[in-house]
Amino acid sequence: MDQTRAPYFQALLDYVDAGVIPFHTPGHKQGIGMDQAFREFVGDNIASIDLTPMPGIDDLLQPTDSILEAQQLAAEAYGAQRTYFLINGSTSGNQCMMMAAANPGDLVAVPRNSHKSLLGSLVMSGARPVYMQPDVDESLHMDHTVSPQTVQRTLDEHPGLKAVYIVSPTYYGIAADLESLVRIVHERDKILMVDEAWGPHFHFHPDLPLSATAAGADMCINSTHKMLSSFSQTAMLHQQGDRVRVDRLEAVLKLFLSTSPNLPMVASLDVARRQMATEGPALLSRTIDLANETRRRLNQIPGVYCFGEELQGTNGVFDLDPTKITITVKDLGYTGYEASEILRRRYNVQVELADLFNVVALFTIGTSQEAAERLILGVSELAREDRAVDIFSPSGVLQRRLKTGTYKLPKTPPMRMLPRDAFLADTEPVRFKSSKGRICAEVITPYPPGIPVISPGEEITKEIIDYLDLEIKAGVRMQGPFDKDLKMIRVVKEKTPSLSGEAPAAPA
Numbered sequence: 001m002d003q004t005r006a007p008y009f010q011a012l013l014d015y016v017d018a019g020v021i022p023f024h025t026p027g028h029k030q031g032i033g034m035d036q037a038f039r040e041f042v043g044d045n046i047a048s049i050d051l052t053p054m055p056g057i058d059d060l061l062q063p064t065d066s067i068l069e070a071q072q073l074a075a076e077a078y079g080a081q082r083t084y085f086l087i088n089g090s091t092s093g094n095q096c097m098m099m100a101a102a103n104p105g106d107l108v109a110v111p112r113n114s115h116k117s118l119l120g121s122l123v124m125s126g127a128r129p130v131y132m133q134p135d136v137d138e139s140l141h142m143d144h145t146v147s148p149q150t151v152q153r154t155l156d157e158h159p160g161l162k163a164v165y166i167v168s169p170t171y172y173g174i175a176a177d178l179e180s181l182v183r184i185v186h187e188r189d190k191i192l193m194v195d196e197a198w199g200p201h202f203h204f205h206p207d208l209p210l211s212a213t214a215a216g217a218d219m220c221i222n223s224t225h226k227m228l229s230s231f232s233q234t235a236m237l238h239q240q241g242d243r244v245r246v247d248r249l250e251a252v253l254k255l256f257l258s259t260s261p262n263l264p265m266v267a268s269l270d271v272a273r274r275q276m277a278t279e280g281p282a283l284l285s286r287t288i289d290l291a292n293e294t295r296r297r298l299n300q301i302p303g304v305y306c307f308g309e310e311l312q313g314t315n316g317v318f319d320l321d322p323t324k325i326t327i328t329v330k331d332l333g334y335t336g337y338e339a340s341e342i343l344r345r346r347y348n349v350q351v352e353l354a355d356l357f358n359v360v361a362l363f364t365i366g367t368s369q370e371a372a373e374r375l376i377l378g379v380s381e382l383a384r385e386d387r388a389v390d391i392f393s394p395s396g397v398l399q400r401r402l403k404t405g406t407y408k409l410p411k412t413p414p415m416r417m418l419p420r421d422a423f424l425a426d427t428e429p430v431r432f433k434s435s436k437g438r439i440c441a442e443v444i445t446p447y448p449p450g451i452p453v454i455s456p457g458e459e460i461t462k463e464i465i466d467y468l469d470l471e472i473k474a475g476v477r478m479q480g481p482f483d484k485d486l487k488m489i490r491v492v493k494e495k496t497p498s499l500s501g502e503a504p505a506a507p508a
């Protein structure tokens with residue numbers, strides 16, 4: 001196919017050129033009816049292609065023309081059999097993959113450190129999760145990926161599994177051994193789904209980890225907006241092989257799609273694919289070099305550590321995405337949250353993610369040398385400062401918790417009900433600190449990275465209460481609970497019958 005074409009973008013341009021008089025949605029009529037200040041700011045061009053499916057403009061729900069071609073071009077570029085454009089992020093990608101692969105009650109192996117959208121997919125599909133423990137790095141305070149051995153063991157222990165779901169890479173850019181995972185899962189003729197939200201660029205450069213499509217995953221998702229150049233909310237779902245029922249997948253996609261997709265967003269996927277297919281290797285080479293050089297210079301700053309190739313081959317780390325720089329600041333006496341705030345307030349630098357020990361800076365094809373210099377300046381100034389209160393000092397609260405061992409990534413709590421059953425059950429609010437032993441009815445997620453500490457159906461343990469208490473003290477923003485300060489939590493009312501009537505699977 002001709003990868004220099006962007007057929008869907010072209011169809012929108014042709015419509016604008018034709019000067020059609022619009023008696024159709026959207027109501028702003030190519031910008032004319034828009035709020036003036038907004039129109040002046042965003043410009044007429046984007047408003048002029050914010051249209052609706054009609055003759056000459058293909059329909060994302062039933063593509064037959066330019067969107068069909070754009071998706072086929074994307075499939076070819078990614079080495080997939082079929083590619084589908086998504087306009088509600090990898091969030092909807094996770095939901096669609098699970099709904100396509102599993103029926104209510106089907107067992108699906110999933111890592112416990114999945115993004116919270118996986119939980120949505122379990123609630124919607126009614127699949128029964130068998131949680132797999134990813135390898136944990138205590139010193140960096142982060143979960144890595146699930147190892148092939150863990151997947152093998154899970155398949156041995158649960159021969160009835162319908163599918164395996166993997167997250168690779170992680171938010172921090174750690175990639176799993178996808179080739180081995182594909183082999184292990186396909187030996188048993190099960191479906192392998194990969195949440196590759198953070199790896200839409202992998203397929204286009206040999207120095208990046210192997211992409212899920214190249215490894216042979218049955219389905220995978222890419223947040224094209226995260227690491228490539230399409231608009232926010234856009235993503236792609238790739239499929240290959242004959243283990244997934246394509247008619248079912250396509251029916252599910254239609255169920256989840258708005259009947260009024262935002263066409264500039266869809267066009268931005270078309271051109272992001274063209275950009276990667278035609279210029280990807282060159283653009284990514286520059287990005288990788290810039291990120292590697294920045295990492296090297298950051299590592300020269302006393303007290304700062306940015307992990308790199310030395311981690312490769314350790315537990316849960318098969319490969320690394322060099323375009324993500326995790327800056328570990330704990331030896332500077334700061335939490336990642338504090339460092340992130342200072343970098344923003346004093347140096348006008350905004351990182352992607354902060355956690356207790358780290359901040360993460362994303363380098364993409366849009367990152368300039370000047371931006372990298374500013375990051376290095378900000379971090380070196382941060383390192384030079386005298387800390388008045390060192391949160392990790394011997395008298396500091398975190399240090400005490402670290403020493404007494406009460407501060408650790410908490411173990412996965414026991415699952416007492418299916419996520420769907422607990423989510424839909426009758427609930428009541430109770431004081432969070434006194435909720436030990438109750439079944440959680442909400443998902444509680446420090447954001448970012450968006451990985452739930454506790455999910456619906458899980459028992460609230462003392463360890464979970466202590467850990468969340470500490471994260472709140474450290475200033476982390478919680479997503480999910482009805483009480484954002486987490487003074488109260490929603491739990492399943494006692495003696496609630498389980499909807500499915502099924503006992504949950506024991507965690508692997």
Ligand SMILES: Cc1ncc(COP(=O)(O)O)c(C=O)c1O
Binds near residue numbers: 114
């Ligand atoms: C691993 C993972 N999967 C899925 C998602 C959801 O992606 P999106 O924001 O494109 O909906 C995220 C978002 O951060 C994520 O980190």
